[in-house]
Amino acid sequence: MAPKNSKVSRNPNLIPGIGKYSRSQMYHKKGLWAIKAKNGGQFPHHEKKAKPETTSEKPPNFYPADDVKKPLVNKRKPKPTKLRTSITPGTVLIILTGRFKGKRVVFLKQLPSGLLLITGPFKINGVPLRRVNQSYVIATSTKVDISGVDVNKLDDKYFGKKAEKKKKKGEGEFFEAEKEDKNVLPQEKKDDQKLVDASLIQSIEAVPDLKAYLAARFSLKSGMKPHELVF
Amino acid sequence: MPFKRYVEIGRVALVNYGKEYGRLVVIVDVIDQNRALVDAADMVRTQMNFKRLSLTDIKIDIKRIPKKKTLIQAMQEADVQGKWEKSSWGRKLIVQKKRASLNDFDRFKLMLAKIKRGGLIRQELAKLKKEAAS
Numbered sequence: 001m002a003p004k005n006s007k008v009s010r011n012p013n014l015i016p017g018i019g020k021y022s023r024s025q026m027y028h029k030k031g032l033w034a035i036k037a038k039n040g041g042q043f044p045h046h047e048k049k050a051k052p053e054t055t056s057e058k059p060p061n062f063y064p065a066d067d068v069k070k071p072l073v074n075k076r077k078p079k080p081t082k083l084r085t086s087i088t089p090g091t092v093l094i095i096l097t098g099r100f101k102g103k104r105v106v107f108l109k110q111l112p113s114g115l116l117l118i119t120g121p122f123k124i125n126g127v128p129l130r131r132v133n134q135s136y137v138i139a140t141s142t143k144v145d146i147s148g149v150d151v152n153k154l155d156d157k158y159f160g161k162k163a164e165k166k167k168k169k170g171e172g173e174f175f176e177a178e179k180e181d182k183n184v185l186p187q188e189k190k191d192d193q194k195l196v197d198a199s200l201i202q203s204i205e206a207v208p209d210l211k212a213y214l215a216a217r218f219s220l221k222s223g224m225k226p227h228e229l230v231f
Numbered sequence: 232m233p234f235k236r237y238v239e240i241g242r243v244a245l246v247n248y249g250k251e252y253g254r255l256v257v258i259v260d261v262i263d264q265n266r267a268l269v270d271a272a273d274m275v276r277t278q279m280n281f282k283r284l285s286l287t288d289i290k291i292d293i294k295r296i297p298k299k300k301t302l303i304q305a306m307q308e309a310d311v312q313g314k315w316e317k318s319s320w321g322r323k324l325i326v327q328k329k330r331a332s333l334n335d336f337d338r339f340k341l342m343l344a345k346i347k348r349g350g351l352i353r354q355e356l357a358k359l360k361k362e363a364a365s
Contacts, residue, residue, distance in 0.1 A: 094335070104335075142336040213339045231335050 081114035086139040090146035093118060094138040094218045094231070100127050102217035106144050106200060113156045121197035124204070124214045129193055131159050140231045144210070148199030154192070236286040238267065241293045243311055244284035253324070255315060256284070257306065260296050268296065272303050289314050 010029050011019040021029060036043055087093070091107045093116070105127050108117045116134055120127030204210050220226065236242070242258045251274065260268035262278055269284070270276040276299075291309040293302060306312075315321040333341065 092336070140335045142334060209340050209343060210336070212343070213336055216339065218335070228331070229335075230332055 080110060080112055081134055083110050084134065084139060086141070087116070087134070087137075088143070090144045092140045092142040092144060092214070093132075094140060095127075095132060095136065096138065097136045098132075100130075102219055103127050104140070104214050104216070104218060105132075106146070106204075106214070107139075108146065108149065108151050108154075108196070111154075111156050115156070117151065117154060119193070119196055119200065120214070121200050121204070122193050123197060123201060124211055129154065129189075129196060131156075138231055142210075142213075144200065145203040145206075146200065148203065149196055151196065154196075236288060238281065238286065239290070240295055241291045241305075243287050243289040243291065243315075244269070245287060246279070246283055247285045248283045249279075255287075255311065257291060257293070257302065257311075258284075259293065259302070270299070270302055272306065287315070287320065288318065 011021050011026055014020055019026075027033065032043070087107055089107060089109055093105050093107050095101055095103050095105055095118075103120070103125050105118045105120055105125070108119060111117055111131065113131075114134070115131040116137065117129065118127065118132050119129045122128050201211075204214065238258060238261065240258060240260065244256055244258060246252055246254045246256060246269075254271060254274070256269040256271045256274070256279070258267045259270045259276065262268055265280055265282075266278050267281060267284070268276060269279050276296075289309070289311055291305050291311060293305045297305065316325065
């Protein structure tokens with residue numbers, strides 16, 4: 001027999017709450033008489049399944065004075081910010097805030113935190129491998145060929161602040177200790193920068209004027225209306 | 232100064248307001264003091280107020296309210312589009328459109344080209360000045 005997909009009621013509603021058929025008519029329609037006949041005059045009766053023995057719980061020895069409401073369960077999983085359709089790997093972006101404002105920069109990929117991974121390239125405009133927020137960026141329609149670049153090892157942890165070592169305060173050596181604590185960029189990061197930029201710079205030099213374009217900063221000149229400009 | 236561009240059947244006009252902004256249309260009939268029936272190759276024949284039209288110098292030879300096919304043929308024979316694109320008004324509009332559609336990179340390249348041209352001009356001028364002085 002084909003499996004029945006929907007559970008349709010045999011007793012259609014005339015009005016919500018009032019069915020078409022009476023109790024005795026439904027008894028006949030449902031075939032309870034046939035089930036009884038099969039079971040020798042009685043309705044089949046199954047023994048209740050015995051519940052497994054649960055170890056008795058100890059009553060708590062502390063009741064809070066006021067009833068505290070339990071917070072609702074939150075099963076929300078945060079996902080990275082929706083990337084604008086105009087931003088694809090290799091797009092040239094214009095940074096709008098921070099020390100690199102106005103710089104034109106190449107977009108590499110979106111990190112799991114939602115931030116965008118960008119690079120100058122460093123040799124061209126001094127912008128290193130960096131994270132930037134999508135909201136502080138204008139996407140131009142200029143694209144750079146990014147196929148030769150491997151960015152798999154770069155993620156949010158790479159850019160996170162390093163956990164500071166606890167300093168023991170020695171009173172006499174206080175000033176000297178402060179001086180030594182300079183942030184030197186580890187050689188590993190410099191090598192990563194060079195690696196990422198190598199193939200990028202090649203594809204940039206293939207397009208005439210693109211290198212000079214990335215080296216220059218963007219600014220609004222007289223007569224430029226941002227709402228009318230096509231980027 | 233007498234008028235040179237008249238509203239007449241066959242006058243080509245530019246729409247300067249509304250949904251059809253920027254389109255070249257032909258006046259195919261005059262409805263009353265304020266309105267004309269206009270038609271173009273890829274639009275439905277509609278009425279337009281004269282205030283929405285800017286008359287051009289171009290005129291084609293058609294009878295009152297021609298069929299679409301006849302109109303298109305007449306426009307092609309008179310080479311309306313070609314004449315328009317050669318006229319200074321038409322060329323200006325084309326340049327305006329191009330400038331508005333420039334990419335940020337295109338604007339940068341344009342700036343470089345302008346600087347280069349300016350440099351060449353100044354070189355030539357310096358040469359000419361030297362010759363004139365000597």
